[in-house]
Amino acid sequence: MYQCKACDPSALYYQIRFSGQENLHHIPQIRTYLEKNKLLINGSNNGLVVKEAAVAGLFDYFSDNMNLKDISFRIDERDWRPIQEVVELLEFQWIDTVILEQLVTCHIQPIVDTNEQVYAYEMLSRFEDHSGQAVAPYHVFSAAKNRNRMYALDRVCRMTAVRSAAMVDKKVFINFIPTSIYSPEHCLKSTAQLAGQLGIEPSRFVFEVVETERVSDLEHLKRILMYYREKGFHYALDDVGEGFSTVEVLEQLAPHYMKLDMQFVQGISSDPVKQMTARKIWNSAIQVGAIPLAEGIEDRDDFVWLKKCGYKLFQGYLFGKPAPIRA
Secondary structure, X not given: OOOOHHXXXXXXXXXXXXXXXXXXXXXXXXXXXXXXXXXXXXXXXXXXXXXXXXXXXXXXXXXXXXXXXXXXXXXXXXXXXXXXXHHHHHHXXXXXXXXXXXXXXXXXXXXXXXXXXXXXXXXXXXXXXXXXXXXXXXXXXXXXXXXXXXXHHHHHHHHHHHHHHOOOOOEEEEEEOHXXXXXXXXXXXXXXXXXXXXXXXXXHEEEEEOOHHHOOOHHHHHHHHHHHHHOOXXXXXXXXXXXXXXXXXXXXXXXXXXXXXXXXXOOHHHOXXXXXXXXXXXXXHHHHOOEEEEXXXXXXXXXXXXXXXXXXXXXXXXXXXXXXXXX
């Protein structure tokens, strides 16, 4: 099966750049050491590309013997960073283990209809480290972003959620990050294949675009959503009132569901400004044939107001908190 390199967290190579005569004077002896220990990828008169295993020792040497302000590094051709920041990157190496060993499980949170009957579940990723200790999702995604592992992490979470869908008898909403998908045909092929192997109807899956308002490449997003639609999957957009405000754009994306974010939901029963936003998103959803869904509901007065407004689906602590899947 095709495996994109970005989905395989292989060892990182660090490109290190030096300036200043005092620093450049050290390069020959550093290079000799690295070659002897098979840690050097290649080098030049003012720079080195090394294996990650070399970096901690190099940083100690730099700190003791060289001018740190004239040393910078980068990984995967990304932006150059001060060498001092390499310490943080090394501290995040544990994210590779999370991905390689798939230390991911799913909790589910109910999505209910106007009668408070369960319509679907949202799959929420939960993580452990190699010792079995829980790790907060925020820390996991921060580590993945720092080490350029978002592509690999998103795939592991998505595949885990698809497998977990076999354990429930409702639709499942699965988050995905559009910028983590290079090519829909390659990056999403394994998702469609796994659903088929599990014998789950594609229409039971609703793939939810995370951080819709930050998507800058509309054509790329349209390609992803078209792939999902062609395979029979459904999809949802969140925060569409902020991200894609025109009905014309929404008609191009043709979402099956549109989510009203919790920032507009909580306290809406007594907030005219939030009510205006909710009506705007509801109206946009109706115009493009999408089902309007409100998330983050904790107060019954907010639920009652949203139901009267015309929202059809609801999610939040009022109806249930995320919990492990029970067999």
